[in-house]
Amino acid sequence: MPQFYIERNLGKKAADIFMQVGFSDDHTRTIAQVEAGAYQVGAVNYKVWQSAVENGQVDTDKARVIWESPSYPDYQWTLRVGVDETYGAGFGQKVKMALHNMNQPDLLASFPRQAFVTAGNEDDEAIATVALAIGLLDLGHADNRRTVAKLWQ
Numbered sequence: 001m002p003q004f005y006i007e008r009n010l011g012k013k014a015a016d017i018f019m020q021v022g023f024s025d026d027h028t029r030t031i032a033q034v035e036a037g038a039y040q041v042g043a044v045n046y047k048v049w050q051s052a053v054e055n056g057q058v059d060t061d062k063a064r065v066i067w068e069s070p071s072y073p074d075y076q077w078t079l080r081v082g083v084d085e086t087y088g089a090g091f092g093q094k095v096k097m098a099l100h101n102m103n104q105p106d107l108l109a110s111f112p113r114q115a116f117v118t119a120g121n122e123d124d125e126a127i128a129t130v131a132l133a134i135g136l137l138d139l140g141h142a143d144n145r146r147t148v149a150k151l152w153q
Helices: 002-010 027-036 046-054 083-087 091-100 105-109 121-133 142-151
Strands: none
Touching: 027 046, 083 091
16 A cells, blocks of 8 residues: 555656655564665554654654554455354354454554454455555456455446
8 A cells, every 4th residue: 555655646656756666564573774864754543653752762853753554444354244054153253243342452453453343345446446546456357356346336
């Protein structure tokens, strides 16, 4: 998502703008790499950033927020169609209710979340649009055409 918006807003590919483009596989590591000068910019989850700043783990003279992406769904839990047939009637609903009814702060903090909410296919439209634009979704594949068709019904 961040790379898409950088490229769209600047009108150039990230590789044509920055000295190096990479993926650290860890938001905390991304912050450290920007602080160290290994990368000019980095994209991190705002909760990770806020926590690192609050805990004094960021030198804000070396790394700071310059832009925030538009909101999009993140960290979703998805059940495959047919789980009730595999694990028994009502299994999907039981999983959904276990997540929705989770109210123990320590348990929620391990995700880290304050709550879980129901989402539908329409909530993924922004992600699907970006995935199509950057070539992560190939509409030549039948499963992807069905996924996108469901999103835009």
